[in-house]
Amino acid sequence: MSFLTHLECSRTGTRYDASTLQNLSDVGAPLLARYNLEGAGARINRENLGGRRSDMWRYLEVLPAASEAEIISLGEGWTPLRLAPSLGQRLGLQRLYIKDESLNPTGSFKARGLSAAVTAAAARGARKLAIPTAGNAGGALAAYAASAGLEAFVFMPADTPMAFQIECRSCGAHLELVDGLISDCGAIVGKRKVDAGWFDVSTLKEPYRVEGKKTMGYELAEQFSWELPDVVVYPTGGGTGLVGMWKAFDEMEQMGWIDSRRPRMVSVQAAGCAPVVRAFEAGADTATAWEDARTIASGLRVPSAVGDALMLQALRESEGTAVAVTDEELVEATHEMARHTGIFACPEGGATVAAIRRLRENGFVGKDDRVVLFNTGSGYKYMEALSNPPAA
Secondary structure: OOOEEEEEEOOOOOEEOOOOOOOOOOOOOOEEEEEOHHHHHHHOOHHHOOOOOOOHHHHHHHOOOOOHHHOOOOOOOOOOEEEOHHHHHHHOOOEEEEEEHHHOHHHEOHHHHHHHHHHHHHHOOOOEEEEEOOOHHHHHHHHHHHHHOOEEEEEEEOOOOHHHHHHHHHOOOEEEEEOOOHHHHHHHHHHHHHHHOOEEOOOOOOOOHHHHHHHHHHHHHHHOOOOOOOEEEEEOOOOHHHHHHHHHHHHHHHOOOOOOOOOEEEEEEEOOEOHHHHHHHHOOOOOOOOOOOOOOOHHHOOOOOOOHHHHHHHHHHOOOEEEEEOHHHHHHHHHHHHHHHOOOEOHHHHHHHHHHHHHHHOOOOOOOOEEEEEEOEEHHHHOOOOOOOOOO
16 A cells, blocks of 8 residues: 655645645645655565565555555566676776666656556546657657556657657557647647646646656665665756655655665756756756757757756755756767667667766766666667767
8 A cells, every 4th residue: 555645845845635636736836745654664664675566666655556456557667777887997987887767668767657647647537648748758658548548648849759659649649749849738738738628747747757757766776785876867858757766765764774875966968958957057946948949869858847946956965966968979878878788778868978978077976986877768769869870
């Protein structure tokens, strides 16, 4: 059973009912799920995890499902954490790891968030779900909605790679291509959802996608025998994964699973769309929208993120940083990762390689640091973007 107790406004701390469908708080801020962690910690602990299911729902007590019968799952989570010695040698790192999220159902980390969101929405009576997407989230919603017997309405930029469009249609989603960015898609969902009867599952506009994503943090701790790495490098569009992992670390500490030490969190964005990097460097608490957002890494083409304040807070509390890399750098780094690890990453995952190289050069990361790069999806969905041959 879940030990979910209530939802909490991330800005004001006001409590909201977790048993009904909820989007943003009354002040327009993300709602965060809160649990009876004392109760959860009494039922689940580090020692009794071994015999549990090998997907993200192994942490059921701190996820939004009242019982296993409610779970809408395709086997998401518990992805491999791979040591990358050859790539590490090239980058001057002795302990470089890659958390490979491309092996999730639907080929990306978005499967985690949408499994949790669809599970929670279905249990609370939603029948029609709508989402703006840069690609992977739409495919994941389409798949999980199909599994749950719900309708999915997906809005994506017209120039989104064809693989994502085919995936959504194949899973039976209602797909609408939009001449614009993901922010334009979000505006359409916001305008039409009430009349159409859609429940909005946009990034951080409902409380549970972040709950699915936080399981990446739980898995990191478990896979590293409960000692977190020194640095986590994460490609950031909407930033749900970064926010979720930071939340997971706090929950695990409260349950006595880990101590107070935290990784330095690194947000990686594309130079053509880097609102979080700009805000971090300016010392701002929130990020302003990025004008004329451009990057071939469609998951990073998010000009304005609802969770900007939460991301910036995590970066600063962890003594982390934010890095922007060019499209040329991230594409070459994607091929470099493939050549030296065998992981054919998405461009967003490749961006982490370009970022860590820069962080080694400027001394932010030392050669003995234990570093985790997140590859958030499969390169097979980005064949157009990655079609140019890699440099020799």
